[in-house]
Amino acid sequence: MADDKEAAEALIAELQKNIKDAFAVFDHESNNSVDVREIGTIIRSLGCCPSEGELHELLAEVEEEEPTGYIQLDKFLPMMTRVLLERKYRPQPEDVILRAFEVLDQTKKGYLTQEELTKYLTEEGEPFTQEEMEEMLSAAVDPEKNIIFYKDFAAMMTIDDT
Template structure:
């Protein structure tokens, strides 16, 4: 599988189920089927995979995946190996519910159980990992209790955890793949087994002839 970019070809190497799931998710962001997405969408794409990346993390991955021939976009063929590595090395794991509750207790010293929308927007846009306007808007749709017009813990944590998969968790899939021997090793094991079986049959045949 490959993608052509103005005279040169970028290969898309899909080696396992994890790679395929990442490529399938990328397709949701690649509306023109150009095998690339704009720079501004890389962070949203990474978070949609369940990677809890900061803006600095996003920039690091973009730097590793940069190609001078496509300066304003990022090709899946270049992003894929760097993203797969994140899963296999367990980088950017999601926070647990307990950790999130502990963090938001710090934002709510009076223990009201909810936060003002303007305050949450200020925290996420101007402090720590800074959300851009698009990310903030998408996040607040899920985080706000529209009856009270407040952000309560349950809504907020559900919004933060909405990308964490259960049985389809890509981190779990990466663990499974890491435990599987590479194809050449499988072929070597099969060859050795067949050889051993052949030697046993030859030995049994020789023993029968001697008897």
């Protein structure tokens, strides 16, 4: 029983170290606070993929009663530890992402153009912002052919956390 408790404590300590490290990247003033606009990036860097609505719910949980535009580490840390322990907002498996790209590739050519992908992701569903599109395209587009080979991109988008 003691081994289980030690293992759980070690897991929590490791998760909290990862959270603090990710938070510190955006804590430019070294005052244990980050701009509220960076929280989504921090959460995603920790392997979670909440929707914009879910992200707003998380922000509501950690914001001060009178929003300051900054999130404090002492509020963020317990919330994010709980999210990671509960394995919430896990990314979709590679096969699901691949099937989604295949639906968009109606001619089954194995790739999408930048224009096609931009159209789908900015005009359908929960639209990407211009900044999100640029960031994704910088990682997704094959620089030589100027297209997105979605099988490779789907593999890159997933994380192995078995």
